[in-house]
Amino acid sequence: MITLNINGTSHQVDAPADTPLLWILREYVGLTGTKYGCGIAQCGACTVHINGIALRSCQLPAGSMAGQKITTIEGLSPDGTHPVQMAWKELEVAQCGYCQSGQIMAAAALLHQTPSPSDEDIDNAMSNICRCGTYPRIRSAIHAAAGQAAPTAGKV
Amino acid sequence: MTYQPHLNRRHFVASLAAGAFALGWKLPDASPGMAAAGEAAAVGIWAVVQPDDTITVRIARSEMGQGTLTGLAQLVADEMDADWKFVRAEYITPQANLASGHAWGDMATGGSRGIRGSVDYVRKGGAVARAMLISAAAKQWRVPESECVAAKSIVTHTSTGRTLRYGELAAAAALLPVPTNVTVKDPSAWTIIGQPVHRLDTEGKLTGKQVFAIDVQLPGMLNAAIAQCPVFGGKLVSFDAAKITSMPGVRHVLKVDDATVAVVADKWFQAKTALAKLLIVWNEGENAKISSPQIAEYLRTGLDTPEAGVGNAHGDAKAALAGAARKIEAVYTTPFLSHATLEPINCTARYTADVAGNRLEIWAPTQGGDGALMAAAHAAGVEPSKVAVTKLHLGGGFGRRGENDFVMQAARIAKQVPGVPVKLIWSREEDMTHGFYRPITMAKMSAALDDHGNVMALHARISGQSITAWKNPAALAANGGVDFGQFQGWGKGEFGYEAIPNVLIDHAMRNTHIPVGYWRGVNTNQNAFYMECFIDELAHAAGADPLEFRRKLMAKNPKHLDVLNACAAKAEWGKKLPDGVYRGICQNMGFGSYTAAVAEVSVSNEGALKIHRIVAATDPGHVVNPDQVRAQVEGSFVFGLSAGLYSEHTIENGRIAEGNFDSYEVMRLAAMPKVETVIVPSGGFWGGVGEPTIAVATPAVLNAVFAATGKRIRDLPLKNQDLKRT
Known part of the structure; x- marks a missing residue:
């Protein structure tokens, strides 16, 4: 049994300690907002917060997560109103949406650490893959969430 | 090869179209049109109206990020004079479509046809619903329908000012006969089509609640x-x-x-x-004996063979080339690519x-x-x-x-x-190693220039794998063994350089054992890279500005030229750039739309490429949602430049060598500049949006790379090339 603190709730999970956190979240806890994309920490679709730091859960053995504060996209805000989610909505960032849980978690962690990130900060923090190509809007939305720029797209 | 029954996409497109015509647009038997008052009612087959005015537009095509779901809902909602704030969307099911004799048309979503392939019948469906709602109101008031008008989900009796909401009318409207003689609006009357409304499918994608x-x-x-x-x-x-x-x-x-x-x-x-x-x-x-070098060697045999299927020709290019004052030749290559959808x-x-x-x-x-x-x-x-x-x-x-x-x-x-x-x-590794790849091709481009630098002849010879040969050999045979899809962007009506007096575009088929399929943008991607970089080579050889050079060659293609000019104007082509920054330009036509792009880049002494700015123009005829068109154009550069700069699959001992994103690289945010989109809809036609712009991404950047370095990149991806200054 592994005891995990996920989105403020304690979960007892009966799984081998080397099972990646990603699959614990998806298959044992039923939180499917965290996505499988590559399994080798390349794409970032599985990004979650561990004690506020953005990490790729496909490479985190569940056994090492006991006592850590795990936050998933479902726990980022109670009602989807985190400033990053609001900026994403206003600027109409998402296309297919599959990578966006990970993108939003990476962006939220960046803004937590660097409230007014430069373009270079964004380049360094946002290495998640988006195949639809939402990168220009992700950059704009991070600036918008940081209060550096006003949203310009997706009116009406 | 895994046994594939005769159930591919081309087959279904054809059979479904035939079925729809044969059966007509009949109402499905299971229509909730018989709803009692107080329940949701289907008014026609495309819209379900709730008593609280909520309108659910039924969608047959698939949403994969391209915004089709929202765009189709806009088309129906506008024609039914709905208030957009009440509009939702939901899929009809394939089994309902099958049971109804395909009342909702073709569900296949590809070829940038989601909107343009549905526009006629979904707009009619909206107009039908509007007519039925007006008819229901007129009956209730016992007045002629001609005295009633609809707007924002309300029918008004013009002389008395009485009103009824769609939610109040739907149950009665649903019982009326479906009119067959409706007309759709003139574009000047559109109120929802053409508006940058928010997508209908965003919320769950931001909270993790969207169920894929x-x-x-x-x-x-x-x-x-x-x-x-x-x-x-x-x-x-x-x-x-x-x-x-x-x-x-x-x-x-x-x-x-x-x-x-x-x-x-x-x-x-x-x-x-x-x-x-x-x-x-x-x-x-036996296929385990085949690796990339053998495939390349096989394709090279197609560059000069006389046996080739002709895709487009006028004049006598071969004769003109044989007697040319100056002949320019170049060979270009592109690799296999997998789709690598992020959802495995x-x-x-x-x-x-x-x-x-x-x-x-x-x-x-x-x-x-x-x-x-x-x-x-x-x-x-x-x-x-x-x-x-x-x-x-x-x-x-x-x-x-x-x-x-x-x-x-x-x-x-x-x-x-x-x-x-x-x-x-499937694991990511299974996905990348068992795809239906973008086919491998090469092209030998040949041109004749006269003493004044005019292009007198152009021969574009493709050698490589055919998608139709893989997917539908019967269709290939019916076309005399010629895969006309191979010439995407270069067919009659697509090819933008008709002013060249002698043109020959042909294909020597060289099929491999690797499965191939439609990869977003399909063959326009490779073809535009071959053509637009070669045209740039010719401009350089003629000592001409690449924009002015193209303008001359495009004299007979005014729509292509308008988009190129709109792009050049926005990019301020010719205006001095900061030191070390260089421009490239290109154009293409495909999937029914005209596109052009300008890239501004710099290349460091160590060979590092930085893309500073992209300007992209598109004429898709009509625009349903300009913000979603912009989103597709922006995304097209990420998809197109992933292919141009980073991605390739090689074959080792019969199998795909690259199995994950560590070896099959794609573009990431840090490399991606802002994309300035210029939408110049000229009206009168419906072109695609999801694919056409991808083709111009790579040639725009590589033509700028040439301007910056003097190095002509003819083999993709760029990551295999050295741009270091020597």
């Missing part, structure tokens, strides 16, 4: 991981199930087909872990055999609902009328999910575990 097919959870569900023969065309010989059946969670080890094994377990990660320990013996066959390939199926008979349920991320249903029925040996498919939004499609291989695998697995839902998920 890979997220489907059903009571008692098991999970399957698969291994397919690493070499295409190879066969499964045997596997040693006994060694892994005692591993945690493992329930079954199954042969899926003659080249595929599945491990079925309680959890997918257990299935994947056990599969890695499963000893499988493959007969890899997956499908859930449940097969049930009981007193009610055999039936099959499918939960699939599919670009073609009708095709998925038929493929699943075939694979499981179940009557199509006993198959139910639930479509879920796709985590990327790009053409990969128009294929049904994974649907058929899920059906075959489920049939061996009756009564139990099984979710099949």
